[in-house]
Amino acid sequence: MKYLFLSVAFSCLQWLSAQSINFKSNILGEHRTVWISTPQNLDEQKQTCIYLIGARANDFRASILQDEFICIGIESQDIKADFLKEEDRKQYLSFLTQELIPYVDGLYPTIGSRFISGHSLAGALVIEALIKAPQAYSFYIATSPALHSINCASIDSTQYSHLKGLYFNIGSKENYPQLSASNHALHFKLDSLKTKNLQWKFEVMKDETHETNAYTGFCRALTYYRSLTALPDSLRGESIDKIITYTNSLQNQYGVSITLNEKVVMSNILINLDARNYGHVQSAMHYLANNYSQFFSEEAKVMFEIIEFIEKRGKKDIALDLFQVLEEKTDHPSAEIKVIELKRGY
Numbered sequence: 001m002k003y004l005f006l007s008v009a010f011s012c013l014q015w016l017s018a019q020s021i022n023f024k025s026n027i028l029g030e031h032r033t034v035w036i037s038t039p040q041n042l043d044e045q046k047q048t049c050i051y052l053i054g055a056r057a058n059d060f061r062a063s064i065l066q067d068e069f070i071c072i073g074i075e076s077q078d079i080k081a082d083f084l085k086e087e088d089r090k091q092y093l094s095f096l097t098q099e100l101i102p103y104v105d106g107l108y109p110t111i112g113s114r115f116i117s118g119h120s121l122a123g124a125l126v127i128e129a130l131i132k133a134p135q136a137y138s139f140y141i142a143t144s145p146a147l148h149s150i151n152c153a154s155i156d157s158t159q160y161s162h163l164k165g166l167y168f169n170i171g172s173k174e175n176y177p178q179l180s181a182s183n184h185a186l187h188f189k190l191d192s193l194k195t196k197n198l199q200w201k202f203e204v205m206k207d208e209t210h211e212t213n214a215y216t217g218f219c220r221a222l223t224y225y226r227s228l229t230a231l232p233d234s235l236r237g238e239s240i241d242k243i244i245t246y247t248n249s250l251q252n253q254y255g256v257s258i259t260l261n262e263k264v265v266m267s268n269i270l271i272n273l274d275a276r277n278y279g280h281v282q283s284a285m286h287y288l289a290n291n292y293s294q295f296f297s298e299e300a301k302v303m304f305e306i307i308e309f310i311e312k313r314g315k316k317d318i319a320l321d322l323f324q325v326l327e328e329k330t331d332h333p334s335a336e337i338k339v340i341e342l343k344r345g346y
Contacts, residue, residue, distance in 0.1 A: 018062070018071070023103070027095045033075040034100070035059070037066040038108065046111040048255030049104060051096065051137075053118035053125055054079055061117055061218055069115070070108055072100070076122065083121040084149060089128050096129075097136050113255035117141040117221075119214040123168070124150050127186070130166060131155050138253045139165040139225060143217030144174060144210050147182035155189060163253045165228055166190075166200035167221040171208030179210075199228055231258055237271040240284045262288065262295045273306060278315045281306070285322055289329045300330040308338075316342055 018037035025032055035055060039047060047070045052061050055073025062071040074096075076082045083089055104110065114137045118126040123145030130140045131154060145168055170183045187202040201224050208216050229250055235243055240260075247258040265288045272280035285303065289296045296303065303326055311319035320342040327335040 018066075018073075023100065025095050025099055027091060027099055035062070035071075035073040035075075036104070036108075037062055037071045039067050039069070042070075042109065046109045046255075048113045048115065048138075049101075049108075049110050050115035050117060051100075053116065054082075054120075054122035060215055064219075064222070070104070070110065072104055074100070079121050083125050086150070089125055089150070090132075092125065093129055093133055097133060101136070111255050113138045113253060115139040115141065117143075117218065118145070119143045119217075120210065121146045121149065127152065127168065130164075134160055134164065135162075137164075138255075140167070141218065141221040141225075142166075142168040143221065144170050144179065144213045145183065146176075146179055147186055148178040152182070152186045152189060155186075155193070160195055160197040162197060163249050164198050165225060165254065166198060167202075167224045168200075169203040169205055169213065169217045169220060171205045171210060171213035171217070173207060173209045174213075176210065225254070229254055229258070231264065236264075236268060237275060237277070237280075238268075239280045240265070240268060240287045243268070260287070260291075262292050265292070266299075269306065273309065276313070278310050278313070278318050281310065282318045282322060286325060289325050293329055297330045300326060300332040300335075303330075304332055304334060311338075311342070316345065 018035045021034045021036065023032045023034045035057065048068075050061075050065060050069045050071055052059055052071060052073040054076045055062070056075070059073050062073055065071055081088065082092055101114070105112075116126050116129055116137045116139075118124075118141070120143075123142035124147055126140050126142040127145050127147060128150050129137060131152065168183065168186070170180055174180055183202070190198070190200055190202070203220060205213050205216055205220065231243065231247070235246055243260065247260065250258060265284055269281050269284045269288070272278070272284065285306075303322075307319050307322040307326065310322070320339065323335050323338040323342065326332055327339055
């Protein structure tokens, strides 16, 4: 426990040492304190940004994420004044999209993938951003959002032309009946839309209150986000082209990269071999030969056995193509013989 406390304390000190800016907003008509922390590898690659609404000087969200994201915390001295009225929320969203985001994008090497996070009334603003600014952010995190203060009825599946992620939750001990009812209503609304481009999850956190869910709910949101940025089991038996399309969409929307290494591709080959999807095996083996030639050469015996299995199942055109790849990329002694035999058979 002592070392955990020291670790958390050190993280908070790191966030306290973040750059503090007295940002002048013409839209809000006032200055706002904005804290910005950056990962250590900022100079090596472009980064994803996360906008922390209603942040504090020692905000735990930045302490958790500052090694992965450019964290931008915006202070709200009066949460109700910022987010309770519709006109104020509209003004605040404009401040973000028209002033703060362009400022950050001009100052740091960002990739255009942005997250937004808020709790309670700030969480309601996050949901309003999902509805009214669907192109501004890639992933939305709303913990215990006070959704009874906004209108969620206008959410529409046609708004999301690109992949988006949403996680929202409430505590089981919120003690705010309107808040609980409005979150469940949004859950049912989203469930009825069945939109393909919006990946979302809603949870009720056991034994969490409105206050404690700020931390626990945020951590659960990160768990959900990380589950989205791993290759799902449902894709492991698809074509390699479909998997590549999926990983590219993750890169574009969430700023994460899934490496299709030898293990992933071999798993795809064996799953499709078992399912008799020999065309998928063919494309995956081509990918393996072109991108992991050393591994392909080292496993030439295994590749030969797989191709021979496909040949025996009557798929001689696929077998011929793959034996030719094996002959070209490896020194397997029987690959050339198989090519000659199959060509004679045509």
